Amino acid sequence: MTSWLHEERLAAAQAVVVGSGASSVLDLGCGDGDLFIRLAREPQITRLVGIDLSPEALARLRERLKSEAPTACSIELHLASMTRYERRFGGFDCAVLIETIEHLEPESLSMLERAVFGGMRPRLVVVTTPNAEFNPLLGVPAHRFRRPDHRFEWSRERFGRWAQGVAERSGYSVSRRDLGGGHPELGGASQMAVFRAL
Template identity: 35%
Template sequence: MDPIFSPPLYRQRQQFVIDFVKKTKPRKVIDLGCGECSLLKKLRFHREIEHLVGVDINGAKIKRKMHELAPVSTDYLQPSYDQLRVEMYQGSVTQRDARLRGFDLVTSIELIEHLTLADVEHFSAVVFGYMTPVTAIVSTPNSEFNPLLPGLSGFRHSDHKFEWSRAEFRSWALRVCLEYGYEVEFTGVGQAPQDQQHSVGFCSQIGVFQRLEGRDRFRASLSDDEEDVFSYTLLYCINYPSLRDNNTLRRVVVSEVLYWAEHIKNKWMEEKTGKKNDAFSLCQTEGGMDELHFEPHMEMEEKQTGSKMTCVSVPLAVLWSFCPKIEELSGSLSNLRHLLMDEPGVKLSQDGSSVLVKYQEQDQEEEVEDFEDSNYAECSHSAEQEEDWEV
């Protein structure tokens, strides 16, 4: 008999976690035994997660892949209000580390079978007794399924210390629940043929542990004055850009203001010169801009070189009122002015009420005077590690 898993079994295990995350929306997630970060690389796109942590005893594996968890260019170009912090640690799941306490979800996918039975007890105490997550997902091979795997003799992986039957896994899980205050639901991935599903179960058996209400009584063994332990080594840490960060918000607001102020200026130039500039025709496509009227005026700026620069003054009130994104980002006109102050890329009028956009540099005084005498114009705006046999 030659069972074929489609999709591959390791992907089914990962998808089980992803589906659980979609359903329960945990904010803080740890993957124990993260290996080369394949599950973490998928979880980072679920932006309900605000804190994503990977732990593995093999630091070299983490280092090979951890930089693939970095933000991509679009995360910087179009940051959202979502927050995400990614941390990668080298350490043993049999040791405590205070930085990993109080998470919403802990996953342990095909990990415990790599531990000795004595270390499994330490694992239980660390995860359920010390870390105390709201939920823990633990998967491990089901030895009853092994006879169905082609070419397999012995354990599924050379590093496995044991492989449990369904009864053995159930016995361990129920003992954990009784000792640490959890309840567990048993399931799995990798189905046997229809006529053997009841007799052998899933290829990978899974326990989903939920912390019971009133769980705090099980923490009595942890003294309030016990010192925090930091036994893991932090290998990688990065914060994704978020509009909740003031520096990121300021950068995006400045970019939007400069973009739309330039469009408004060029629309005014169209009206003034009578020449349509197709490059800026987009400024007429949003929000009924033709209904907007204001009177820009020219201001002279003295440059360090001694030459003069003529600017068009675009009121902040116009930008805030008729640019939905600027209004959404800044929240109020006063906040908009505050965000633009002291920005080297933005030139404000003396009273801080307008953005000055360069109109044209003049080398001859009479040409400057011509611009100063120009008529005012109207301007508008819208705008995991696979098992050997799986390979």
């Protein structure tokens, strides 16, 4: 994915987290830590926990943290799944899922919903995912996804239905916005949903 979109997505997620006043953040699917590093530098964040299924990604993030994120906040990294609730991942102010849900099989989304919105139950959840409608402008053929490891890519309407359903079933409100451009018909390259516990 192009670096301008990645940068805009990270900045948007960071702004929502910081603007919420969150001091404890759970990064679900933290990967190499592009957002994690940014959050580790935020003075208001006192606890930051990242989970991922890739030992290699977590190892790279550990190395990055040594030089890129001098911080006084408590940091933990765990090899774990975002679709399985564990008590240690409960009680956070905020959880972020940045370009992660599309890597799950669609039938696993109900497990993710139960784990995050039912078990972990942070007061704020930030989710971003590609906007399939924008793919032609990125040169992505109609029969392909942006990345080979994506299991689905949703239109804004489809993402909206999923987000609204999760919110209604779980006791959250939700708002959505486009990220990475504002085409009058196709929206942005990515899309974000912000869930707030009621």
